[in-house]
């Protein structure tokens with residue numbers, strides 16, 4: 505089938521600057537490269553993704569190691585449960601040096617960093633990578649992160665998004681502070697830049713003050729691409745306003761389609777072109793030369809998980825210590841209301857468990873936290889994987905996928921060597937980059 509005139513899917517690598525991937529058991533996989541403290545580890549993944557013509561690699565972040573479970577970091581450290589989190593910016597910079605076309609996304613928090621700092625970091629990277637930067641805007645998750653930044657409690661959920669709205673306005677104003685063509689750099693006349701085209705922003709709001717002018721000239725993309733993954737009602741409102749690539753988690757294509765339709769409607773109400781916003785669910789892919797080989801690989805990867813991984817990650821994500829309860833007893837309304845972490849996730853546990861007061865066991869089973877079943881798992885031959893991806897994509901449930909790793913770099917090597925050619929053959933995925941910035945590769949204009 506020809507790829508002419510056909511919509512093609514977006515592919516994103518979901519990376520962690522950590523000892524493990526999104527799947528904690530990944531570090532125990534015999535084929536996982538343990539060299540995560542070496543930049544070559546990330547550069548190797550970047551060149552693999554670029555070989556597969558991926559749109560971008562994106563690195564998540566958390567500003568604390570998990571330490572809510574039993575009020576200690578012991579389990580996280582002993583079992584390697586996201587115990588390491590390196591700063592993501594040096595890593596995407598190194599990945600940019602090893603590649604020429606791959607987009608480079610990194611996560612930075614609007615709750616614990618300042619707008620000027622974040623605007624400057626991402627603008628600098630946009631210059632260094634000739635317009636390939638993207639920022640995953642998060643509001644952060646829990647008290648452990650707050651306590652690493654000298655704050656006793658994490659700001660309340662909706663207030664985090666109010667503050668993030670203002671953060672985004674400041675950052676965008678800073679990025680626009682230098683007009684196109686402001687920098688002249690004319691050695692003969694001695695004029696470096698046209699001061700009538702470089703503006704102060706003089707922002708003063710409830711959460712932030714920033715004067716400007718900005719210290720980084722207009723970047724190749726104008727604004728780095730904005731990634732967002734808010735899933736609560738307030739988070740979706742934020743995502744609909746600012747997000748360009750929206751990463752989501754849905755167990756089924758139907759759920760993802762409903763989300764996408766709702767988002768497109770919100771985009772229209774905000775005067776944004778819905779086609780300029782792309783939705784990509786996170787998935788695992790386990791591919792084998794035969795179905796049997798793929799199933800064997802999957803069973804082995806599943807065997808790397810353990811229950812403590814789940815409990816530690818549940819405590820982290822819900823900002824609540826699950827060690828306080830016998831695992832089979834229902835949790836009271838009061839306890840559920842006190843959980844300040846991911847609200848959409850809590851709703852899902854309640855829905856899937858069929859009770860409004862799930863037990864700890866229900867949380868483990870229905871959340872899939874710490875196991876592969878936290879995300880959809882596409883398993884099988886390259887053709888079977890392509891069938892599953894195609895069915896989500898062609899039913900307009902999504903615009904592409906964020907590929908999480910079961911082991912590194914094997915997940916990406918297998919996918920690039922086996923699945924990408926099949927997607928290309930079906931005309932579902934492009935055969936090459938267009939020259940230019942990440943925005944141009946996403947079919948979006950530079951700003």
Ligand SMILES: Cc1cc2nc3c(=O)[nH]c(=O)nc-3n(C[C@H](O)[C@H](O)[C@H](O)COP(=O)(O)O)c2cc1C
Pocket residue numbers: 563564565566611640641642643644645732733734735736737738739740751752753786845846847848906
């Ligand atoms: C694919 C994906 C990646 C995410 N990456 C991060 C991350 O790196 N850091 C973080 O603090 N939150 C991350 N989140 C959490 C979201 O930013 C958001 O807080 C979450 O989906 C819950 O939505 P809510 O904030 O609207 O309640 C991620 C979510 C998804 C679906």
